Amino acid sequence: xxxxxxxxxxxxxxxxxxxxxxxxxxxxxxxxxxxxxxxxxxxxxxxxxxxxxxxxxxxxxxxxxxxxxxxxxxxxxxxxxxxxxxxxxxxxxxxxxxxxxxxxxxxxxxxxxxxxxxxxxxxxxxxxxxxxxxxxxxxxxxxxxxxxxxxxxxxxxxxxxxxxxxxxxxxxxxxxxxxxxxxxxxxxxxxxxxxxxxxxxxxxxxxxxxxxxxxxxxxxxxxxxxxxxxxxxxxxxxxxxxxxxxxxxxxxxxxxxxxxxxxxxxxxxxxxxxxxxxxxxxxxxxxxxxxxxxxxxxxxxxxxxxxxxxxxxxxxxxxxxxxxxxxxxxxxxxxxxxxxxxxxxxxxxxxxxxxxxxxxxxxxxxxxxxxxxxxxxxxxxxxxxxxxxxxxxxxxxxxxxxxxxxxxxxxxxxxxxxxxxxxxxxxxxxxxxxxxxxx
Amino acid sequence: xxxxxxxxxxxxxxxxxxxxxxxxxxxxxxxxxxxxxxxxxxxxxxxxxxxxxxxxxxxxxxxxxxxxxxxxxxxxxxxxxxxxxxxxxxxxxxxxxxxxxxxxxxxxxxxxxxxxxxxxxxxxxxxxxxxxxxxxxxxxxxxxxxxxxxxxxxxxxxxxxxxxxxxxxxxxxxxxxxxxxxxxxxxxxxxxxxxxxxxxxxxxxxxxxxxxxxxxxxxxxxxxxxxxxxxxxxxxxxxxxxxxxxxxxxxxxxxxxxxxxxxxxxxxxxxxxxxxxxxxxxxxxxxxxxxxxxxxxxxxxxxxxxxxxxxxxxxxxxxxxx
Numbered sequence: 174x175x176x177x178x179x180x181x182x183x184x185x186x187x188x189x190x191x192x193x194x195x196x197x198x199x200x201x202x203x204x205x206x207x208x209x210x211x212x213x214x215x216x217x218x219x220x221x222x223x224x225x226x227x228x229x230x231x232x233x234x235x236x237x238x239x240x241x242x243x244x245x246x247x248x249x250x251x252x253x254x255x256x257x258x259x260x261x262x263x264x265x266x267x268x269x270x271x272x273x274x275x276x277x278x279x280x281x282x283x284x285x286x287x288x289x290x291x292x293x294x295x296x297x298x299x300x301x302x303x304x305x306x307x308x309x310x311x312x313x314x315x316x317x318x319x320x321x322x323x324x325x326x327x328x329x330x331x332x333x334x335x336x337x338x339x340x341x342x343x344x345x346x347x348x349x350x351x352x353x354x355x356x357x358x359x360x361x362x363x364x365x366x367x368x369x370x371x372x373x374x375x376x377x378x379x380x381x382x383x384x385x386x387x388x389x390x391x392x393x394x395x396x397x398x399x400x401x402x403x404x405x406x407x408x409x410x411x412x413x414x415x416x417x418x419x420x421x422x423x424x425x426x427x428x429x430x431x432x433x434x435x436x437x438x439x440x441x442x443x444x445x446x447x448x449x450x451x452x453x454x455x456x457x458x459x460x461x462x463x464x465x466x467x468x469x470x471x472x473x474x475x476x477x478x479x480x481x482x483x484x485x486x487x488x489x490x491x492x493x494x495x496x497x498x499x500x501x502x503x504x505x506x507x508x509x510x511x512x513x514x515x516x517x518x519x520x521x522x523x524x525x526x527x528x529x530x531x532x533x534x535x536x537x538x539x540x541x542x543x544x545x546x547x548x549x550x551x552x553x554x555x556x557x558x559x560x561x562x563x564x565x566x567x568x569x570x571x572x573x574x575x576x577x578x579x580x581x582x583x584x585x586x587x588x589x590x591x592x593x594x595x596x597x598x599x600x601x602x603x604x605x606x607x608x609x610x611x612x
Numbered sequence: 613x614x615x616x617x618x619x620x621x622x623x624x625x626x627x628x629x630x631x632x633x634x635x636x637x638x639x640x641x642x643x644x645x646x647x648x649x650x651x652x653x654x655x656x657x658x659x660x661x662x663x664x665x666x667x668x669x670x671x672x673x674x675x676x677x678x679x680x681x682x683x684x685x686x687x688x689x690x691x692x693x694x695x696x697x698x699x700x701x702x703x704x705x706x707x708x709x710x711x712x713x714x715x716x717x718x719x720x721x722x723x724x725x726x727x728x729x730x731x732x733x734x735x736x737x738x739x740x741x742x743x744x745x746x747x748x749x750x751x752x753x754x755x756x757x758x759x760x761x762x763x764x765x766x767x768x769x770x771x772x773x774x775x776x777x778x779x780x781x782x783x784x785x786x787x788x789x790x791x792x793x794x795x796x797x798x799x800x801x802x803x804x805x806x807x808x809x810x811x812x813x814x815x816x817x818x819x820x821x822x823x824x825x826x827x828x829x830x831x832x833x834x835x836x837x838x839x840x841x842x843x844x845x846x847x848x849x850x851x852x853x854x855x856x857x858x859x860x861x862x863x864x865x866x867x868x869x870x871x872x873x874x875x876x877x878x879x880x881x882x883x884x885x886x887x888x889x890x891x892x893x894x895x896x897x898x899x900x901x902x903x904x905x906x907x908x909x910x911x912x913x914x915x916x917x918x919x920x921x922x923x924x925x926x927x928x929x930x931x932x933x934x
Contacts, residue, residue: 386816387633389733389754389790459734503712505732507753 186210187605188226192235192566194219196242196556197539207240209562212604217556235566238599241538242554243275243563244520247443247545248419248491250341250512251277251308254295255284260496260583262299262308265516268582269306270609272517273598274492275563276307276546276553281318282340288313288324293332305608306601307563309551311336314353314364320346323353330360335549336417338365341466341495343401345371347408354414363415363441363549366405368426369467373397378507379468384453390506393468399425406433409440417548418442420493422467424477431486441548442486445493446522447513447588449478455588459506463588465495466511479531482540489545490537492519496584514584521594524569528595534569564602571597624923628740628747631756632797640765640801646919647766647912654690654915664693664925667724672698672714673750674730679885679910680750680759684727687917693724711735715742724925728752733790746924748917754790760884761794763916765802767909768839771880776803781833781875782824783809784843784865784892785854787816791884792843796822809833810865813854814845830865834874841882842867845892858891868894872903880905 190206194217205219208230226232246269252260260268269277279296281287287296293310300308312334316322326337337357343366344350350364357364374393379385381392402418406429409416421427421442433440447455447465452475455463463469481487495512502509523541526532542554553561577590601609624639632640653659669688673681681697688695700714709717711730718726719742726747728736733753740747751757769775780799786792786808799806800823808819809827820826827833834840845861855861867881881897881904889895898904 381817383818383821386818386822387793389752389756389793459737500710503738504710505730505735505738505753507732507734 185231186215186229187231187233188222189233189235189240189564189566190222190226191237192240193237194556195239195535195538197535198543198555198557200535201556202535204237207556207564209564209602209605212562214556214558214560214562216558233600238566238568239534240556240564240566242542242556243565243601243603244273244541245545245551245554246274246277246492246494246516246519247489247549248445249277249279249494249516250282250496251279252496253283253299258583259498259501262296263303264581264583265494265496266300266303266305266308268514268516268580270601270603271581271598272492273520273565273567273601274306274516275565275601275603276309276551277516278309278311278335278549280338280340281311281313282342286313286317288316288318290325290328290332293329293334297333306603309333309335309549311338311365313337314339314344315349318342320344320349323349323356326353326357326362327360330362334362335551336363336365338419339367341367343367343369343371347404350405351408351412354408354412354416358412358414361415361550363417365417365419366401368398368401368418368421369393370397370400373400377468378464379456380453380470382453382471384456388456388459388506395423395470395474396425398423398467399429402426402429406438406440409433409438413439416440420445420448420467420491421481421487422448422470422478423474427477427481427486431481434486441488443489443491443545443548444478444482444487445491446515446519447493449475449482450522450525451475451588460588461502461504461506461509462513462586462590464506464509464511465513465588468511479526482526483532483536488540489548490519490523490540491545492516494582496582497586498584502586512586513588514580514582514586516582517580518575518587518589520565520567520598521573521575521596522589522592524596525594527569562602562605565598566600566602567596567598569596571595573597624927627924627927628749629758629920629924630737630740630747630749632758632761632794632801633756635801637801640762640798643762643916643919643923644766644769646922647762647916648770650915650918651766651770651912654911659690660692661690662692663922664688664691667693667925668722669693669695669725669727669921670698670718670721670723671695671727671750672700672718674700674728674735675751677729677750679913680729683910683913684750684917686914687921690914691918691921693921711739712742715739719743719745724928725921746928748920748924751790754788754793756794757790758794759913759916759920760791761798762920763909763912764795764841764882764884765798766912766916767882767905768880770912771905772838775799778804778838779807779836780804780839780841781807781809781837782841782843783830783833783867785814785845786810786819786843787814788846789843795841796824807833807837811855830867830871831874834871834879837875837879839880839882840867840872840875842893844884844886845888862891866890866892866894867897869897872897879903882906882909885910
């Protein structure tokens with residue numbers, strides 16, 4: 174992606190004039206202006222600076238483009254510590270800045286696992302040094318992600334962990350999950366589940382079906398998702414815990430969440446762009462870049478994800494950024510690591526929901542900003558007085574083609590290479606500072 | 613060179629032979645016809661030709677195999693090529709060198725043809741992307757085993773005179789079988805009707821989407837069949853998880869004269885080998901020279917592999933001439 178990221182720009186008052194303001198939290202979609210002062214938004218509105226902006230303020234003329242809260246990406250793997258050859262907090266932050274992401278929440282499945290306070294402190298310190306996109310962190314729900322003993326949920330919450338999860342593994346043991354849900358409830362924190370019955374999914378390389386049969390690959394039956402979700406929902410009902418399903422991808426799973434919400438359960442879920450933009454045909458003739466976890470699904474499931482997003486069953490869209498290097502992907506399909514480098518494709522691919530008429534622009538932006546912030550209880554994703562000055566300026570109609578080689582991320586493993594998209598990030602502002610500007 | 617003239621009506625358009633899927637009926641016919649010419653040659657005292665003189669063939673097997681590797685080795689040698697065999701146990705691969713490193717290393721030795729078997733589906737294609745010569749898939753995971761399907765087809769055609777319109781039952785562990793997949797594609801492309809017969813745990817759920825008829829009862833499945841193709845049941849699938857026991861499997865799905873009676877009187881019995889006698893096939897049936905063509909399949913294997921080497925290297929000669 175062309176452009177520059179900058180860690181040390183100045184932070185005086187800046188006026189963003191001539192903008193199409195998009196604030197999904199209030200439904201604002203109007204021509205207007207916004208002014209930041211230091212790390213916060215000082216004022217915003219359609220009527221702001223109708224005359225002319227005050228002197229002594231830096232002016233950014235938005236030229237009628239969209240100014241929205243920066244994206245809040247609630248599912249990112251930054252690979253640091255442990256796998257710095259795939260991504261680091263620095264390289265991931267640059268990629269996020271280039272993608273219009275102003276806050277991201279990373280998973281604890283690093284090496285060592287983030288299951289204690291010192292792990293959280295390490296991430297926070299590295300993020301402060303890098304000083305681009307804001308980095309938040311989930312802590313492991315169980316020690317070493319082994320699914321057996323709870324981590325220090327209370328202490329970790331106090332130190333800033335925004336939620337608890339075993340990352341890319343499901344927390345399978347119902348006894349442990351029950352306790353995690355009840356215990357976390359005391360601290361008002363959310364538990365995030367990778368929705369997959371691990372026994373049914375064992376050894377599977379893709380969704381089970383006609384394609385897996387033809388390719389001769391072991392399949393994961395699609396019901397592995399809904400079986401995990403349904404079982405968990407009974408425990409949520411039992412404990413009153415706060416439960417969130419990550420990267421939901423099947424019609425049956427979405428339907429379960431839809432019914433649970435109707436029943437009044439405190440559950441939320443997110444999905445990721447591959448699940449509404451691609452189906453398993455993307456695997457073609459053993460393309461490992463299309464190997465994801467959960468695996469790409471059939472077309473009916475893809476359509477159900479779009480429906481779930483449109484009707485609000487699916488609260489948020491996360492990038493599910495999972496950078497992998499060549500060595501992890503240039504191997505036979507069954508041996509390849511799953512995942513896609515996704516921070517920079519999050520906005521343009523999500524905007525296809527708007528371009529294709531499935532959702533309004535405001536609704537798409539909601540799934541990317543205030544909605545994920547609300548899931549984890551962060552006061553982000555809003556254009557409001559005294560809110561953090563985290564902004565993205567973008568052109569939702571600018572045509573482009575996703576180019577894997579042009580990605581800022583250390584890893585270029587995107588299943589969207591060559592996909593024509595519309596939507597371009599022009600500028601990213603974090604805490605009042607411009608951290609990215611398109612060339 | 614005393615090479616027969618290249619066929620003018622049909623061209624084999626592929627650099628590699630990675631699978632049956634994607635081959636046209638004309639291309640399959642070309643391979644089968646060419647195989648027939650080598651059957652006769654292989655029955656003469658002097659079996660050797662110099663067609664591939666100076667060519668290098670490397671057989672690289674990441675999974676153990678005796679008959680397929682020997683068959684390819686003989687095929688290469690009878691055509692006058694230099695043949696090298698490499699066995700790479702999967703544990704050695706895990707220790708270090710990746711599949712692509714192996715491919716690049718072998719490629720530096722300028723082999724004209726690489727014959728590759730690998731336990732992972734898609735691995736042979738991955739390797740083919742990294743080499744300059746031709747690659748023949750000698751079996752990749754559960755995906756394809758094209759030369760097995762071709763040798764089965766030659767065997768059937770020599771006995772029945774044609775493939776079109778025949779009714780073929782493929783019986784047993786279709787789920788884990790690359791032989792079954794390649795055979796289904798080939799037989800259907802050539803106009804035969806295919807049935808699969810086995811317990812539901814050993815058939816892929818969407819198998820009917822391949823255009824086959826599905827049976828869970830041997831006698832019903834074999835009824836009226838011209839060909840009964842048995843599949844090997846891997847030892848690790850026998851106990852517990854896919855079928856309850858060998859005894860129960862043999863009772864319901866082992867090929868006996870009793871079950872065979874449902875098929876046509878002149879139905880042929882085939883098996884890709886190695887056989888588990890008393891598991892998927894009764895010894896008496898397997899050894900019935902009137903009906904079992906299992907030995908003939910092995911004989912055809914060499915001829916088919918000669919034909920594949922012949923046709924792929926002939927393509928190479930054309931490109932080099934250009």
